[in-house]
Amino acid sequence: MRPGKMLREVLGSIFKKPATNLYPAQKMDMPEGFRGKIKFDPEKCIGCKMCMRDCPTNAITINKVGEGKFEAVFDLSRCIYCAQCVDTCPKKALSTTKEVELAQLDKNKLRVVFHSKE
């Protein structure tokens, strides 16, 4: 038994730089393949709606806006960022981004619409 076993470590830490970041002034880089906000590519979508079927929280809605044209509506307040839709999509129309700062005061801003290109 040794009393004050941690004392050396504690005193040594005084001279080390802090382990924490000064967020939001200093932001951390998200790693490659991070499951952040989902991106939709309307060019690739074929409207099979498999993503809607597999989404655990019903966060995606795919709407048909014209012949072979689809738009996606994401409810970010529902999305749990599991990225199952990205895996499910047979045409790779959905992809993950590194975007994580998604908090909003206005509820309407949590509804993200990806319009189809004309």
Place this chain on the structure above:
Amino acid sequence: MHNAPEFKIPIGPQHPALKEPEGFSVALKGEKILGVDIRLGYNHRGIEKAAEERTYIQDIYLLERVCGICSHSHSTCFIQAVEEIAGLAVPSRALYIRTIIGELERIHSHLLWLGVAGHEIGFDTLLMYSWRDREVVMDILASITGNRVNYGMNTIGGVRRDINPEEKQEILNGLKILEERTKYYIEIATQETTIIKRLSGVGVLSREDVLRLDAVGPTARASGVKRDIRADDPYAAYGELSFDVITDDHCDVYGRTVVRVKELMESYKIIRQALEKLPDGPLVVKAPRKIPIGEAISRYEAPRGEDVHYVRSNGTEKPDRVKVRAPTLANVQAVKHMLKDRFLADMPIVIAAIDPCFSCTDRMVHLKEQDCGSDKVINWPSLHTYSIEWHKERGIDFTQLNKKLQERFTR
């Protein structure tokens, strides 16, 4: 002490000292605990019922969220049961990756526990250091799986992401730092006088009591019971890896601390072996959307102990029944026993020593109507009638006045 009055104090369900809502009714004589009544069910989320309403793929993510700390444990446990029913042969590379993630999760859970235990005994320096070191493993998990918690690594028939050579090197580099730090924590736990004195003899649970109360995980292993699903009933890739089941004979909170810090070293050993042996091959086999009729039970050694999932399928896309037995449910009875005849001041650390996760455990609301308690559910109309009757008995009666007023208006 002999003349001290006996009284009962409720701790929780909402209490500043508790992290989750659970009710403890503590019978005290002076400072001594005569008995504890634990009541669960304040954080019931209806996950099992929700699982029946969703498809198997959606359930993976739902059940992953049973617990934030051992999310991989719950999803793997569920998926093993589903794969068993569907008769899927999961590729061995997937099994190895599951094992690696499972062990990384154990590392982060045990380091988290070490910090919480330090905090409960007032040793916040330990909390700060162990949580700082925990960031190393959290960063590894984030870069391999794509998130710090709720890894989403599992899918029916395999895993969703691969571990490439760069990530493998990243894990090995992280392990080097963690191993060095863990060695230091083992030194602290076994040499620092304050920790030993504070934790020894607190929350004693004998070997016999463990067997009688069916405690699981580090709680059981700290009382000398060699109980570990990884060794007893190997799942994933554990059958092909060599590791020791850590036990301790202290039977108290100190023993549980020693078991957990030593288990960290075993986890590093397992991950190193798994990375080395990582076989080539596919990540996933194609799984049917409709799972054939059947039922299966699956066991998994979560960081807190044995996790059990039962799944029954009815041939459709959705399961017929999913039952989750979280490790805390098995250990919570032991807490009652550990606290008896101890001091109230030991309560926080004794509860924290089983690493409780009460929201994982809460599965149903049990309304008791027995002689001892008077717990009852009253709906609004009957409460209304009850209040009128109660005041009527005490002389406040509006019946006559109502009659008079009615007569006047009808006239």
